[in-house]
Amino acid sequence: MNRIAKIAVLAGLMATTAACTRIETGEVGVRRSFDKTIETTELLPGSVNQTMFGDVMTFPTKDVQVDVSDLTPLASDNSTVADFDMAVIYSINPGSVAELYIEKNRGFHADTEEGDTLLMYNYIRQLGRNAAYKVARKYESLKMADTVPRWNS
Numbered sequence: 001m002n003r004i005a006k007i008a009v010l011a012g013l014m015a016t017t018a019a020c021t022r023i024e025t026g027e028v029g030v031r032r033s034f035d036k037t038i039e040t041t042e043l044l045p046g047s048v049n050q051t052m053f054g055d056v057m058t059f060p061t062k063d064v065q066v067d068v069s070d071l072t073p074l075a076s077d078n079s080t081v082a083d084f085d086m087a088v089i090y091s092i093n094p095g096s097v098a099e100l101y102i103e104k105n106r107g108f109h110a111d112t113e114e115g116d117t118l119l120m121y122n123y124i125r126q127l128g129r130n131a132a133y134k135v136a137r138k139y140e141s142l143k144m145a146d147t148v149p150r151w152n153s
Helices: 003-017 096-101 121-136
Strands: 020-022 029-032 037-045 049-050 055-060 064-071 084-090
Touching: 020 055, 029 096, 049 084, 055 096, 064 121, 084 121
Parallel strands: none
Antiparallel strands: 020 049, 029 037, 029 055, 064 084
């Protein structure tokens, strides 16, 4: 009986440690309870959180690059630019992660293959597309490659 108790305790310890997740550096976690409610407090990097009851979603807060490619904007001389590519780099304030995930439309976010959610990724891509079409209208097509407009938001 003593051996069975030791095996049961060992199995219990293994089950509780397996039901944990660690928040890595450069990301923030948000807890989703078993009843699908989302807590509004962020779980900071380095913390170990149980996932037996509910789960922990992770969100990268380091710089994220959004590639906006294969655009065909009109230049100021009314010619169409054949291939216009750009990259937008943004980052998320770690203290705003839960609020952005809860209050913004899910279509604004994108999921990675690793299971992380890139907050506001699709929204930033759309803003980049709109900005590219708007800025390209200010330049002639032959001078566009020589001019690299930069803007900060």
